[in-house]
Amino acid sequence: MVETGVVATPDGRALAMCQWGPPDGAPMFYLHGTPGSRLMRHVDGTYERAGVRVITYDRPGYGRSPRLPGRQVAHAAADVAVIADHLGLDRFAVCGVSGGGPHALAVCAMLGRRVTRGATVVCVGPYAEPDLDFFAGLTPEDAEDWRVTERGGDALVAKLQAEAAGLREAFPPDETADAVHQMLAETLVEATAEGIDGMLDDELSLIRPWGFNVADIAVPVQIMAARDDELIPPAQSQWLADHIRTAELVVVPGDHLGFERNAEEEKLIAWLAGGHSRGAQGT
Secondary structure, eight states: OOOOEEEEOTTSOEEEEEEESOTTSEEEEEEOOSSOOTTOOOOSSHHHHHTEEEEEEOOTTSTTSOOOTTOOTTHHHHHHHHHHHHHTOSOEEEEEEGGGHHHHHHHHHHSTTTEEEEEEESOOOOTTOTTOOTTTTOOHHHHHHHHHHHHOHHHHHHHHHHHHHHHHHHSOOOTTSOHHHHHHHHHHHHHTTTOSHHHHHHHHHHHSOOSSOGGGOOSOEEEEEETTOSSSOHHHHHHHHHHOTTEEEEEESSOTTOGGGHHHHHHHHHHHHTTOOGGGSOO
């Protein structure tokens, strides 16, 4: 396990972060899903093959990063900037998976001069946009989950507590399991170590205005959707690709869990790393 670093923010918070892959590789932020933590990463040598130095961190409320009351998706840009400054990185790529996707887009929109390339993987779309049918393609159960989030209150807390428990049961710590299972177990235990605040604030931020306009994104972006994804249907990625003028939509086999799209994700990471020149990598 790599060492966890702590980066102080100007408003007195602390962000827990890790680095993976070759230290002289092209820097890339990898923003975890909902739920998730700084321990979410690829474990199959992808970073070494792509020559990419990956930075992960706990969004506020997850793992060792304290909660940020009233957190918006847009707040991710400032937190990424603080970590990049701490590491001496002038420019970097960014990728976000699932609930981390909108946060990666915030970084692209708000830190565009510092971002070389951006990407999302099975990214959720904006909840209340009039030209996006958010519920199209969702199962009735998943549609009801979003409605519970919109209603909020005790029912939302109970739902998230049950989801967190279910995920931990699905990926129990097991030293004999494969590397992906072990990584997911570590990630989920750490994500909810202090409770469900990170999950709660993620879900609330995703159904509210994100705090930036995706149309402002000017850096090259790849939007990856999984063809059989029922949790976040490809139509949501299609909407993002239609509204980001620099975006390319890539539809790949598989569902939301992603085991069938691993080879495509490796290509995506190599593409993200390819946006860097040696002089833009920082220290």
